[in-house]
Amino acid sequence: MENNPYMPEIVKIEKVIKEAEDIVVLRVKHSFEYSPGQFSQISLFGIGEAPFGICSYSKNYLEFCIKSVGSLTNMLQNLKSGDTVGIRGPYGNGYPIKEMFKRNVIIIAGGTGLAPTRSAIQFIEQNRDKFGEVNLFLGFRSPEEIIFKKDIEEWKKKFNVKITLDKADSSWKGNVGLITSLIEKSKISKENSIVIMCGPPVMLKFTGQLLNKMGFSDDQIYISLERMMKCGIGKCGRCMVKGKYVCKDGPVFRYDESKLLED
Numbered sequence: 001m002e003n004n005p006y007m008p009e010i011v012k013i014e015k016v017i018k019e020a021e022d023i024v025v026l027r028v029k030h031s032f033e034y035s036p037g038q039f040s041q042i043s044l045f046g047i048g049e050a051p052f053g054i055c056s057y058s059k060n061y062l063e064f065c066i067k068s069v070g071s072l073t074n075m076l077q078n079l080k081s082g083d084t085v086g087i088r089g090p091y092g093n094g095y096p097i098k099e100m101f102k103r104n105v106i107i108i109a110g111g112t113g114l115a116p117t118r119s120a121i122q123f124i125e126q127n128r129d130k131f132g133e134v135n136l137f138l139g140f141r142s143p144e145e146i147i148f149k150k151d152i153e154e155w156k157k158k159f160n161v162k163i164t165l166d167k168a169d170s171s172w173k174g175n176v177g178l179i180t181s182l183i184e185k186s187k188i189s190k191e192n193s194i195v196i197m198c199g200p201p202v203m204l205k206f207t208g209q210l211l212n213k214m215g216f217s218d219d220q221i222y223i224s225l226e227r228m229m230k231c232g233i234g235k236c237g238r239c240m241v242k243g244k245y246v247c248k249d250g251p252v253f254r255y256d257e258s259k260l261l262e263d
């Protein structure tokens, strides 16, 4: 009998890391072959199931960064190590990692958009000699909403890392303003570069426009899209936009392809 593709595997939570008031990272004792940028469906019996980007790159475990917005994500915040969740995946197309080899990589992430790109950053850390210069541009709303603080400190030792906040307090000595203002001030060049970005739709829109203005062509830019999903495997049509399944043809799209999906 064929395996039921909707049947989750039940896995144990190994670690719960509180990243912000409403954000936790769940580490599960499980692994499968996957590419940075892919996602899994995570479920709790009696509550529901939803897609979450894999935010780590490891052969020994998977991590998911969960922001509380509704019934499932609220319940996931309360889990402890030793509890179990259901997991299906990996699904979708990830970042074009092979195309990124030998090129300069520019990663632009806003808020929890850092979660899926963190998987790509960890891949680059583990395969540093395969990539050129790496620039990270990270934007958060406020100091309290900065996630992956420990990782960011490590990344600063290896990559060019720039952070901006929408709103800061007096303790913040860095940039204040939109992520586009940070990119405009930087010295990044389109030469032999590839950009991956993830964040709220408004950030993706204005950052994409700015990159085009700076000379980056659409085929140098890849973005992760979030759309409502149900099955995650191209069967139910819930995620379909203009003939594309975001779950199967994405969630990572080349910028010119993603523009065709805009309303």
Ligand SMILES: Cc1cc2nc3c(=O)[nH]c(=O)nc-3n(C[C@H](O)[C@H](O)[C@H](O)COP(=O)(O)OP(=O)(O)OC[C@H]3O[C@@H](n4cnc5c(N)ncnc54)[C@H](O)[C@@H]3O)c2cc1C
Binding pocket: 039, 048, 049, 050, 051, 052, 053, 054, 064, 065, 066, 067, 068, 069, 070, 071, 072, 073, 074, 112, 115, 116, 225, 226, 227, 228, 229, 251
């Ligand atoms: C490919 C992909 C990767 C994702 N990765 C992450 C991740 O790494 N971390 C994370 O915290 N969340 C991620 N999400 C979003 C996550 O799936 C939703 O937050 C989750 O479904 C909410 O479930 P809930 O039952 O808690 O909330 P619900 O009660 O179902 O919804 C709460 C609110 O969130 C809105 N919402 C729900 N799902 C989506 C969606 N997919 N897109 C836009 N709005 C939505 C609803 O309209 C509602 O307003 C991802 C979504 C996709 C499609």
Ligand code: FES
Binding pocket: 228, 229, 230, 231, 232, 233, 234, 235, 236, 237, 238, 239, 240, 245, 246, 247, 248
């Ligand atoms: S979520 Fe069912 S087709 Fe994409």
